[in-house]
Amino acid sequence: MEVIADLHVHSRFAMACSTRISLESMEAAALEKGLNLIGTGDFTHPEWLKEIKSSLEPIDETGLFRLKGSRSGVMFVLSAEVATIFGHKRVHNCALMPSIESVDALNDELATHGDLKSDGRPALTMGAAEFVEAAVRTSGDAFVFPAHAWTPWFGVFGSFSGFDSMKDAYEDQEGHIRALETGLSSDPVMNWRVSSLDKYALVSNSDMHSVEKIGREANVLSIDGKVTYRSVIGAICNDGNKAFKRTIEFYPEEGKYHYDGHRQCNYSVNPETSKATKCPVCGKRLVIGVLHRVNDLADRPPGFVKPGAVPYVHMVPLREVIAYATKKTTYSQVVASTYRSLVPVLGNEFDVLENVAIEAIEARSNSAIARAIRNVRDNMIHIAPGYDGVFGKLELLEQKPESAPAKPAGQRGMSDFVH
């Protein structure tokens, strides 16, 4: 069975998250998008965990859950993200757990390191290694991976508080780390440049703060037999079985921390062409982005393709494509109603972006929207890279670019990996 999974999401109890997030609205959004496995997010938060316990039911003995009585096929896995803080080192870590009992036991221990009620993504005074140790002691099936590994403040390799290696971050617990989340501002080809990361599965998740963003990055698995907590993690981590089919990625330039820059001064710079560390406008330190950090740690040239690596595909979320074509904002009425005219009428969002015939899309919307979707499929886009918390800006091109200057060599278009 094909499983399309988004394992890192947040509830309305996490800082800066939409109040409309509920397990029900997440299920509905997952169905629209084309996902059938999603994290619950925020299992550390007492109020949210109460909802998880009252609204979800276990699916047999699988370690996975569904909304009570739901036949939608959307499965949930118990998930959370915590910030571990030790001195000036701050790391965001995602954790998946196989049972409510193991979550309760882990939360009891984590509550001695910080206030779990204060934020769905709690800040815990403990090292990243100590957190891993607590999770795996609670359950041998605990699955912990660094979240958005390269982002400046909280990524394990981030420029401000990160480390230069997994060993430095996770110390004697490093062996329990089997995956890392590439985050929106990096994609697999960037990570392949760092040979010490070869042994980790590269996972991609939305880190959504509103349900519309669920699945903007995701993992496509092919699982023989029963879909269980263990078979999902086995599919992600065991590269011998080729069950990890591909990841769905943001264009990394669209992410908020791709380039170096300083938001207040509207200044951004490609770290490959500039070694500047200070803002030329105000003289303050630049926020060193993801591409810069990858370059720092890389021991392979840009564009290096790791043999046997899990393929990936870049996708632009459909609402953004419609917003561009209609010249409206992503959350405007026009975009919402156009989205509704395509999804689920013609299929889920992944179908519309990748597979549905352009003529059918045009018949349900208009030629500008059909052309925009075709452009994205053909990789006819340009993105002004994001920096210092500013998302990259998408532009759809009328012709195939002679060269795509902002993109790292070796980047692939959607069509390369369509089944």
Ligand SMILES: [Zn+2]
């Ligand atoms: Zn985070």
Ligand SMILES: [Zn+2]
């Ligand atoms: Zn500045």
